[in-house]
Amino acid sequence: MAAPLPSPEFDRTRYERPNDAWVCGQACDGKPCRAGPTPGGACRAAPECQPILDKGPGEEKGRWRCTRPKEHGGPCPDGPAPDGCCGCPVVRCAPQRSLRNIRGRFTLAVVTLTIAFLLLAIGGSWRWRFITPRSVSQPHQGEAFARLARDRLAAVNDCGACHEAANTGISGWTQTALDANPGMLSAHQFQQVAAGVIPMTTMDSESCAVCHDRHELHQPNVVQAHSCSVCHTEHRGSKMPAPADLQCAQCHADSAVMKASSKRGRDIPSEQFDPPLPAGLVAFHTPRPPGGRTNLFTGFWQGHPDFGVRTPGLKDPDTLRFNHALHLGDTVRLDGKSLTCAACHVPDSTGAYMARIRYNQQCARCHDLQFDPVHPELKLPHGDVAAVRAKLRGLPVLYTELRATELAAAGRPPRRDELDTFAQQNLARMRQTFGSGESLEKLVLFTADPRQRQPGISAERRAHYAGCAYCHEVILDRERLATITHPVIPDRWLLKGRFDHRKHSQQNCESCHAVRASQTSADINLPSQVSCAVCHRPGGGAPAGCSTCHTDHLLRGN
């Protein structure tokens, strides 16, 4: 290893001033003058001395004497010029900026360029593209939104639809920032703002609500309405992210808020809490608990109460008699196979929900409304008791038409006497089997258990000839006429949230709907919250956020 270099010799009496803005122009050549430049950067080189005129007694001209100080070399050998000027040459230089000064000027230049760049960027036509942190959601962009912003919000540009500042210039931005409430200096509101507790602001009322005018802010018993932006964060790309769970937990995990909401909700009619459904859909309305739905919880898997339809003791009031256990058992078979859920329950046009069960589409395949064991092709109409009654009271015509049809099918012309004979024979047989017409009508309408003994029909065939009351509630009205209570099968059970069967297609139906043991329509065979939370929890493989199910605002005036 080489020995370290010794420090070179230099004049230790010299005093360096690295913080000065200027250095002698000859410093880079290693010959800086002792005076150095002025603070303004001017060379201070001057004659090395101010010669003095020595004049002896009686002497007229005298002699110029060099006065260069000793530390600068003493009097120069050549001495002053005859005119009294210093005889040494004055070496002037062009002082150079010090490195520190260059850095300062470079910094100033960068600052100037930065400001110029920003002025150009935010002063030009593409300022919005420059300052936008991220694109807005799809509904808030495009020509349609621009037209909406212009016409309904009197905005000068898309951004101005929501941001008041965007309708002004750069100075307006600053003024708006200073006027912002909560503002940059409102420390007393800082905790609120950081926590996301922002009450309604001018943006909500003057921008959001102008277009979204039918949106109620959450539930009617909300104590403190929040700004839209608390839950709906824009500038997060073309798809606006769903509200975060912490926003829900902010109230639903706060006992004081829930207590106040519960108190406020007591005087609000229950139906105001149910979101309206599209016309024609039937909802199962769950009675609102006395304290409202104000349980404390922080997430679906952390304290979320069970669904309202799972309230103990709650029954489906539908009058239709249906036995899931029977249909899924070995007794009922279709085309030789046991029934599956999909045999009756098919998705609706959206695929998210199941289509309503209809007699013609689901039930009629097995439950034909036959009444004559000898002529099973004769069927009663469904859905209208009067029509049933009219058909039974017109049996002679029915048999006549049946015979005429048979003859026509055989290529024989119908004869009146033959038709009448056929009708009379069958009417006599029916009378012999069921008694009078009234008796037949009563059996058709009121037979709830086809297994009961009936004269003239074997037990095997009897099972196929159930009456209306087998499935429906048949009652006598004031005029003692049989009437069928119209069954009401809800299309929607969980009104507070949405559900999509398509996303659960990998699941077996019975893993959620425990219907194999259900023997009555009164059973509400919906899964419990606990069973949903098996998957809908962190690590469960399914999304667990509140917005997975709870998506919609209540809409006013619907």
Add this chain to the structure above:
Amino acid sequence: MVAPLMQTFVQRRVIGIFLLIAAILAVAWGHARLAPVMRHIAYLTGWILLAVCLFLTAYNARKKLPFLPLGNSRTWLQIHAYVGYLSVALFFAHTGWRWPEGWFEGILAALYLAVAASGVFGLLWSRVVPRRLTAQGGEVLYERIPTVRRQLAERAEALALNSVESTQSVAIADFYNHDLAAFFVGPGDLWRHLIDVERPTDRLQNRMDDLNRFLTPDQRVVLAQIAELVRQKDGLDYQHALQLSLRLWLFVHIPLTYSLLIFTALHVVLVFGFSAGVGFH
């Protein structure tokens, strides 16, 4: 007894690193704990980050006001370094560990990272360079390097010229004129000295060795003296290169810091000017 021990550099560094790690953990813990319950935690982290950035910038102002009793520069530098590291943690907490997508915020983030990176580089470089300078020896004040360089050049030139008369030969003078004059004129081999992978004077030394074989004993004495001056000039260039690098990195760090502050000011205006509204209902 404790106070003198606390003054040691190692202990100060241990305490500093300990406090830094504790502060970073506090930031991480606080953010992880508060983020789930504070939707707009960026307001909190943003203001803290701005305050930290202003404090870091105050170090430069502190150096411009040496007469104020604000503590010595060494302490300021140490705090500047540790708080600078802490600001990186705050920055990532503020951005939520994602890269901003917009042009403005993207440039703002890039500026911050450039300032932070240049600061880290400067800190590490300022640790490395003094060791290298000490190992090399021959320490000279940066401002005096031109003077010393001139002195070396004058001495080398005088030796070469005098050798003509003393040795009755122009060999050394020609050699100086042809190979060494340019070497002594100004600083050289900046990059080679910085990366320190090759001795820039090896080539000159080889030529002097070649010449040495043809010289008389008197000439060899002169050449040896010149060789020593070459070695000193090489050491001076080494000093110049490394000390210059210690000053040049500030040409990145300081200007970008002010650009960052300008962008930050606009960022604050945009955040509040384009926030939810101008008044509660």
